[in-house]
Amino acid sequence: MKRLFLIAMCGALAACSGGDHEDLKQWMEESAKDMRGNIPKLPEVLPYQPVPYDVEALLDPFKPSKIEPESKSRQGGGKGGAFQPDFEARELRNSLLEKYPVESLKMIGYLNVNKQPLAVIQVEDKVKQVKVGDYIGLDFGMVTKITDKDVELRELIQDSAGDWSERKSSLFLQSKEGSKK
Numbered sequence: 001m002k003r004l005f006l007i008a009m010c011g012a013l014a015a016c017s018g019g020d021h022e023d024l025k026q027w028m029e030e031s032a033k034d035m036r037g038n039i040p041k042l043p044e045v046l047p048y049q050p051v052p053y054d055v056e057a058l059l060d061p062f063k064p065s066k067i068e069p070e071s072k073s074r075q076g077g078g079k080g081g082a083f084q085p086d087f088e089a090r091e092l093r094n095s096l097l098e099k100y101p102v103e104s105l106k107m108i109g110y111l112n113v114n115k116q117p118l119a120v121i122q123v124e125d126k127v128k129q130v131k132v133g134d135y136i137g138l139d140f141g142m143v144t145k146i147t148d149k150d151v152e153l154r155e156l157i158q159d160s161a162g163d164w165s166e167r168k169s170s171l172f173l174q175s176k177e178g179s180k181k
Contacts, residue, residue: 059161083164085140085156095135097121097128102137102153106174110148117146121171141169149173 090098097105100123109120111129118129121136130136130151134143139155146152151171156164 061160083156083166085164090135090140093135096126097123097130097134097136098138100138102139102141102155102169102171105136105171107151107171108174110146110173119143119146119151119171121151136171139167 104123106122107119108122108127111118111120116131118131121128121130130143130146132143132146135141136143137153137155139157141153141155144152144154150173153169153171155167155169157167158164
């Protein structure tokens with residue numbers, strides 16, 4: 001019975017597909033009459049012209065002396081610019097606050113002792129007082145001004161060419177208003 005039904009269905013489908021579908025073919029021809037394919041031409045391919053790569057006069061960005069600070073032996077060689085720091089004086093000072101970046105230091109207080117402003121600086125669990133002229137931070141930051149709201153610094157930074165320049169930055173008083181509940 002199933003075979004008979006299957007044979008009848010195949011026959012019915014074959015009978016339906018036997019037509020030429022003239023009306024469909026005519027509609028397709030009328031619709032495609034005005035259509036034309038328009039493909040833009042490819043751009044002209046120019047021949048390869050090599051460019052000379054002359055780097056003899058440029059600085060080598062991978063030279064270790066351009067990445068690391070200049071050593072003490074090269075300090076007096078006339079290179080480094082007018083703002084070249086004194087590395088030996090830094091070692092003699094051996095200040096705790098010069099061993100941490102400015103970003104990790106917090107100004108937590110302000111004092112005025114004998115008309116001399118002092119800032120209270122915290123790093124990790126240690127607290128130190130600084131005055132104008134003291135050094136803090138890794139970039140030879142010298143305290144230039146202390147107010148009740150911030151500490152202004154003059155830092156010395158080295159660029160990729162090995163020259164030193166000044167940069168001004170500030171360390172702001174950290175308030176504890178956000179922690180009160």
